[in-house]
Amino acid sequence: xxxxxxxxxxxxxxxxxxxxxxxxxxxxxxxxxxxxxxxxxxxxxxxxxxxxxxxxxxxxxxxxxxxxxxxxxxxxxx
Amino acid sequence: xxxxxxxxxxxxxxxxxxxxxxxxxxxxxxxxxxxxxxxxxxxxxxxxxxxxxxxxxxxxxxxxxxxxxxxxxxxxxxxxxxxxxxxxxxxxxxxxxxxxxxxxxxxxxxxxxxxxxxxxxxxxxxxxxxxxxxxxxxxxxxxxxxxxxxxxxxxxxxxxxxxxxxxxx
Numbered sequence: 001x002x003x004x005x006x007x008x009x010x011x012x013x014x015x016x017x018x019x020x021x022x023x024x025x026x027x028x029x030x031x032x033x034x035x036x037x038x039x040x041x042x043x044x045x046x047x048x049x050x051x052x053x054x055x056x057x058x059x060x061x062x063x064x065x066x067x068x069x070x071x072x073x074x075x076x077x078x
Numbered sequence: 079x080x081x082x083x084x085x086x087x088x089x090x091x092x093x094x095x096x097x098x099x100x101x102x103x104x105x106x107x108x109x110x111x112x113x114x115x116x117x118x119x120x121x122x123x124x125x126x127x128x129x130x131x132x133x134x135x136x137x138x139x140x141x142x143x144x145x146x147x148x149x150x151x152x153x154x155x156x157x158x159x160x161x162x163x164x165x166x167x168x169x170x171x172x173x174x175x176x177x178x179x180x181x182x183x184x185x186x187x188x189x190x191x192x193x194x195x196x197x198x199x200x201x202x203x204x205x206x207x208x209x210x211x212x213x214x215x216x217x218x219x220x221x222x223x224x225x226x227x228x229x230x231x232x233x234x235x236x237x238x239x240x241x242x243x244x245x246x247x
Contacts, residue, residue: 006130008129008198009128009212013212051130051133051198054130054133070130072130074214075194075195075196075198075199075200075215076194076200076212076214076215077134077158077193077198077199077200077201078169078170078193078194078199
Protein backbone atom coordinates (compact mmCIF):
# COMPACT_ATOMS: atom_id res chain seq x y z
CA UNK A 1 0.00 0.00 0.00
CA UNK A 2 1.00 3.63 -0.36
CA UNK A 3 1.56 5.74 2.76
CA UNK A 4 2.02 9.48 2.48
CA UNK A 5 4.17 10.93 5.24
CA UNK A 6 4.64 14.54 6.32
CA UNK A 7 8.24 15.76 6.37
CA UNK A 8 9.82 18.55 8.40
CA UNK A 9 13.14 20.33 8.86
CA UNK A 10 16.14 18.36 7.54
CA UNK A 11 13.92 15.64 6.08
CA UNK A 12 11.91 18.13 4.03
CA UNK A 13 15.16 19.72 2.84
CA UNK A 14 16.87 16.48 1.84
CA UNK A 15 13.82 15.11 0.00
CA UNK A 16 12.86 18.50 -1.41
CA UNK A 17 9.23 18.31 -0.33
CA UNK A 18 6.95 18.53 2.69
CA UNK A 19 5.44 15.13 1.80
CA UNK A 20 6.66 11.78 0.52
CA UNK A 21 4.70 8.73 -0.60
CA UNK A 22 6.19 5.34 0.25
CA UNK A 23 5.06 2.01 -1.11
CA UNK A 24 5.19 -0.49 1.74
CA UNK A 25 3.92 -3.97 2.57
CA UNK A 26 0.44 -4.23 4.09
CA UNK A 27 0.33 -4.38 7.05
CA UNK A 28 3.31 -2.23 7.95
CA UNK A 29 4.74 -1.24 11.32
CA UNK A 30 6.42 1.99 12.29
CA UNK A 31 9.78 0.19 12.10
CA UNK A 32 8.96 -1.03 8.58
CA UNK A 33 8.00 2.42 7.46
CA UNK A 34 11.22 3.85 8.89
CA UNK A 35 13.25 1.28 6.96
CA UNK A 36 11.49 2.22 3.71
CA UNK A 37 12.12 5.86 4.47
CA UNK A 38 15.84 5.46 5.14
CA UNK A 39 16.20 3.71 1.78
CA UNK A 40 15.12 6.92 0.04
CA UNK A 41 18.35 8.81 0.63
CA UNK A 42 21.63 8.15 2.44
CA UNK A 43 21.64 11.81 3.44
CA UNK A 44 18.62 11.45 5.78
CA UNK A 45 19.38 11.68 9.49
CA UNK A 46 19.00 8.15 10.92
CA UNK A 47 16.28 6.84 13.20
CA UNK A 48 13.77 9.68 13.32
CA UNK A 49 10.72 9.31 15.53
CA UNK A 50 7.45 8.62 13.75
CA UNK A 51 4.16 10.25 14.75
CA UNK A 52 0.84 8.62 13.89
CA UNK A 53 -2.23 10.81 14.17
CA UNK A 54 -0.22 13.49 16.05
CA UNK A 55 1.11 11.08 18.70
CA UNK A 56 4.60 9.56 18.95
CA UNK A 57 4.35 5.91 17.88
CA UNK A 58 6.22 2.81 19.08
CA UNK A 59 8.24 0.74 16.60
CA UNK A 60 5.79 -2.17 16.65
CA UNK A 61 2.67 -0.05 16.10
CA UNK A 62 0.80 -0.81 12.87
CA UNK A 63 -0.01 1.96 10.41
CA UNK A 64 -3.32 2.06 8.56
CA UNK A 65 -3.86 3.68 5.21
CA UNK A 66 -6.00 6.48 6.66
CA UNK A 67 -3.53 7.48 9.38
CA UNK A 68 -1.75 10.83 9.39
CA UNK A 69 1.93 9.87 9.51
CA UNK A 70 4.80 12.29 10.13
CA UNK A 71 8.56 11.94 10.36
CA UNK A 72 9.99 13.70 13.42
CA UNK A 73 13.77 14.26 13.33
CA UNK A 74 15.39 15.28 16.64
CA UNK A 75 13.51 18.33 17.90
CA UNK A 76 15.26 21.59 18.78
CA UNK A 77 12.65 23.98 20.11
CA UNK A 78 13.03 26.28 23.10
CA UNK B 79 -5.35 28.36 34.69
CA UNK B 80 -3.70 26.43 31.91
CA UNK B 81 -2.75 28.15 28.66
CA UNK B 82 -0.51 27.14 25.78
CA UNK B 83 0.09 28.36 22.26
CA UNK B 84 2.44 27.79 19.32
CA UNK B 85 2.28 30.40 16.57
CA UNK B 86 4.08 33.07 14.55
CA UNK B 87 2.86 36.09 16.54
CA UNK B 88 5.45 38.07 18.56
CA UNK B 89 5.15 37.01 22.21
CA UNK B 90 3.78 39.52 24.71
CA UNK B 91 5.80 38.54 27.80
CA UNK B 92 3.74 40.59 30.26
CA UNK B 93 0.49 39.17 28.93
CA UNK B 94 1.71 35.61 29.46
CA UNK B 95 2.79 36.40 33.03
CA UNK B 96 -0.54 38.09 33.74
CA UNK B 97 -2.31 34.84 32.86
CA UNK B 98 -0.93 33.18 36.00
CA UNK B 99 -1.39 36.13 38.38
CA UNK B 100 -3.99 35.35 41.02
CA UNK B 101 -4.66 36.49 44.59
CA UNK B 102 -3.51 33.12 45.91
CA UNK B 103 -0.32 32.97 43.84
CA UNK B 104 2.40 34.41 46.06
CA UNK B 105 5.11 33.34 43.63
CA UNK B 106 5.43 33.42 39.86
CA UNK B 107 8.37 31.69 38.16
CA UNK B 108 9.15 32.59 34.55
CA UNK B 109 11.44 31.40 31.81
CA UNK B 110 12.07 33.57 28.77
CA UNK B 111 14.05 32.17 25.86
CA UNK B 112 15.65 34.62 23.44
CA UNK B 113 17.69 34.29 20.27
CA UNK B 114 21.42 34.26 21.12
CA UNK B 115 24.03 35.83 18.89
CA UNK B 116 26.54 32.98 18.94
CA UNK B 117 26.53 29.21 18.50
CA UNK B 118 29.66 27.10 18.84
CA UNK B 119 31.83 30.09 18.07
CA UNK B 120 29.87 31.14 14.98
CA UNK B 121 28.11 34.50 14.81
CA UNK B 122 24.36 34.00 14.52
CA UNK B 123 22.13 36.63 12.96
CA UNK B 124 18.80 34.88 13.38
CA UNK B 125 16.85 31.68 13.76
CA UNK B 126 14.04 30.11 11.83
CA UNK B 127 11.66 27.97 13.87
CA UNK B 128 9.51 25.54 11.95
CA UNK B 129 6.94 23.22 13.53
CA UNK B 130 4.52 20.40 12.95
CA UNK B 131 2.04 22.93 14.21
CA UNK B 132 -0.97 20.74 15.01
CA UNK B 133 1.12 18.21 16.93
CA UNK B 134 3.28 20.89 18.58
CA UNK B 135 0.16 22.56 19.97
CA UNK B 136 -1.19 19.22 21.14
CA UNK B 137 2.10 18.22 22.77
CA UNK B 138 2.55 21.58 24.48
CA UNK B 139 -1.02 21.39 25.78
CA UNK B 140 -0.20 17.99 27.32
CA UNK B 141 3.02 19.30 28.89
CA UNK B 142 1.22 22.27 30.44
CA UNK B 143 -1.42 19.94 31.85
CA UNK B 144 1.27 17.67 33.32
CA UNK B 145 3.11 20.66 34.79
CA UNK B 146 0.01 21.94 36.51
CA UNK B 147 -0.21 18.61 38.33
CA UNK B 148 3.49 18.45 39.15
CA UNK B 149 3.25 21.95 40.57
CA UNK B 150 0.46 20.93 42.95
CA UNK B 151 -2.21 22.74 40.95
CA UNK B 152 0.02 25.54 39.74
CA UNK B 153 -1.34 28.03 37.22
CA UNK B 154 0.75 27.62 34.08
CA UNK B 155 1.08 29.34 30.71
CA UNK B 156 3.51 28.58 27.86
CA UNK B 157 3.90 30.21 24.45
CA UNK B 158 6.39 29.21 21.74
CA UNK B 159 6.91 31.38 18.70
CA UNK B 160 7.68 30.01 15.26
CA UNK B 161 8.93 31.64 12.06
CA UNK B 162 11.88 33.95 11.46
CA UNK B 163 13.39 35.59 14.55
CA UNK B 164 16.37 37.93 14.86
CA UNK B 165 18.92 38.07 17.70
CA UNK B 166 17.33 39.22 20.94
CA UNK B 167 13.76 38.32 20.04
CA UNK B 168 11.71 36.17 22.40
CA UNK B 169 11.12 32.60 21.22
CA UNK B 170 9.49 31.09 24.29
CA UNK B 171 7.81 32.35 27.45
CA UNK B 172 6.76 30.16 30.35
CA UNK B 173 5.07 31.37 33.53
CA UNK B 174 3.99 29.32 36.54
CA UNK B 175 2.16 30.75 39.53
CA UNK B 176 1.59 29.09 42.90
CA UNK B 177 1.14 29.96 46.55
CA UNK B 178 4.78 29.00 47.11
CA UNK B 179 7.96 29.26 45.06
CA UNK B 180 9.08 25.63 44.89
CA UNK B 181 6.06 24.34 42.94
CA UNK B 182 6.21 27.42 40.69
CA UNK B 183 9.89 26.85 39.85
CA UNK B 184 9.25 23.13 39.40
CA UNK B 185 6.40 23.59 36.97
CA UNK B 186 8.31 26.22 34.97
CA UNK B 187 11.42 24.04 34.71
CA UNK B 188 9.39 20.99 33.73
CA UNK B 189 7.75 22.82 30.85
CA UNK B 190 10.95 24.13 29.23
CA UNK B 191 12.74 20.78 29.61
CA UNK B 192 9.82 18.87 28.07
CA UNK B 193 9.49 21.40 25.23
CA UNK B 194 13.11 20.77 24.32
CA UNK B 195 12.65 17.02 24.60
CA UNK B 196 9.43 16.35 22.70
CA UNK B 197 7.57 19.27 21.11
CA UNK B 198 8.00 18.94 17.32
CA UNK B 199 9.66 22.29 16.67
CA UNK B 200 12.97 22.66 14.82
CA UNK B 201 15.32 25.59 14.55
CA UNK B 202 17.64 26.54 11.74
CA UNK B 203 20.50 28.87 12.56
CA UNK B 204 21.37 31.63 10.11
CA UNK B 205 25.03 32.59 10.44
CA UNK B 206 26.74 35.87 9.69
CA UNK B 207 28.76 33.96 7.08
CA UNK B 208 25.55 33.45 5.06
CA UNK B 209 25.34 29.73 5.83
CA UNK B 210 22.38 28.10 7.54
CA UNK B 211 22.09 24.81 9.39
CA UNK B 212 19.43 22.80 11.21
CA UNK B 213 20.34 22.51 14.87
CA UNK B 214 20.93 19.01 16.14
CA UNK B 215 20.36 19.00 19.90
CA UNK B 216 23.29 18.09 22.12
CA UNK B 217 23.08 14.56 23.45
CA UNK B 218 21.56 13.19 20.29
CA UNK B 219 23.63 10.29 19.02
CA UNK B 220 23.18 9.55 15.35
CA UNK B 221 22.91 5.94 14.24
CA UNK B 222 26.17 6.28 12.31
CA UNK B 223 27.97 7.31 15.48
CA UNK B 224 26.25 4.75 17.68
CA UNK B 225 26.96 1.92 15.22
CA UNK B 226 30.63 2.73 14.82
CA UNK B 227 32.93 0.05 16.26
CA UNK B 228 34.67 1.17 19.42
CA UNK B 229 38.08 0.92 17.77
CA UNK B 230 37.05 3.19 14.89
CA UNK B 231 39.39 6.10 14.30
CA UNK B 232 38.18 9.22 16.06
CA UNK B 233 38.09 11.13 12.79
CA UNK B 234 35.65 8.66 11.18
CA UNK B 235 33.07 10.53 9.16
CA UNK B 236 29.54 10.62 10.53
CA UNK B 237 26.31 10.96 8.62
CA UNK B 238 25.23 14.22 10.21
CA UNK B 239 27.08 17.22 11.53
CA UNK B 240 26.36 17.60 15.21
CA UNK B 241 25.99 21.04 16.68
CA UNK B 242 25.19 22.01 20.22
CA UNK B 243 21.73 23.23 21.12
CA UNK B 244 21.75 26.96 20.84
CA UNK B 245 19.67 30.01 21.33
CA UNK B 246 16.21 30.42 22.74
CA UNK B 247 17.04 28.74 26.02
